[in-house]
Amino acid sequence: MLESNLNNDVLALQQILVQLSLASRKNLALDLGDFGLTVPQYSALRALHRNPDGFSMSALANACQQVKATMTGIVDRLSERNLVRRQPDPQDRRSQLVYLTSAGDQMIVEIEHTQRERLAQVLHLLSPGERKEMMRLLTIYLETIQRDPEFVIHPSIKK
């Protein structure tokens, strides 16, 4: 009986989570389009914003779950628009450190501001208790899919 409930819940949540994955990506891409950014470009800016000390290309690729060659192209395009800059690493002459420019920093701040405005409109539909519960449950789900190597690490990134 309990087992049967789990199975029903899995079926229902599977639909919801797949829909959420597809819809939230589309949603994000739409918001970013106003800034002329793609989702991977935003992902890179976001990682750099959270790490003001800069990232090597390898570390940035890892943070964004991309292979290095892909990251080269993404940083090239961000760099042409002066949203990030590359700087040689004095410690290791093979390495390039990537930093957000002030224009890049300003853009990420604006994007996250518009995201918050949007999200506030949805969240005021929920009670404070419901919002807390949503955070708690999503955090459990998120940490599981992010930590379990079977679940999330990309094959090409796995060591």
Added chain:
Amino acid sequence: MLESNLNNDVLALQQILVQLSLASRKNLALDLGDFGLTVPQYSALRALHRNPDGFSMSALANACQQVKATMTGIVDRLSERNLVRRQPDPQDRRSQLVYLTSAGDQMIVEIEHTQRERLAQVLHLLSPGERKEMMRLLTIYLETIQRDPEFVIHPSIKK
């Protein structure tokens, strides 16, 4: 005070939801890679699986939130692998109806089976009450981002 709580919740949930959007997509892409499918290809197979009567190219594009020209390429590639087939619509000679083949149907069933196995491992960490609450809250969020045209409809799809 209540306002301040909302703002804090927005800040926290913003981080969680962006992470979820990025991670769940990567996750999905990884699972699909085992079947040689991309996310948009899976999205199309999934829509067709839920609509055994077939979709016109326009209707399928709409269901997948793509423009028609993009859908043409996706269906071309699925068709080359015999996962879907195109068939002229007897009612309207301009129109092509797209159907899942039995191979396509079998593939989508397998994919959703592996998704369920994976999800069950996470969901048994939650109590039945927590699972129900997660469904309820995510449904509210999902319906909001899917229904509000400001929120989700792609500019090129908006009539």
Added chain:
DNA sequence: TATTGTTATACTCTATAACTATA
């Protein structure tokens, strides 16, 4: 030898515009 980052290559997705066949 191993690692860092880039380049070259090939494929997919994405959107716009132009086109055809049909309605």
Added chain:
DNA sequence: TATAGTTATAGAGTATAACAATA
């Protein structure tokens, strides 16, 4: 005229393999 679908085109992301420079 309007709609259904395709083709042509251009740009972005993705992964693999090969490479030069450095560790």
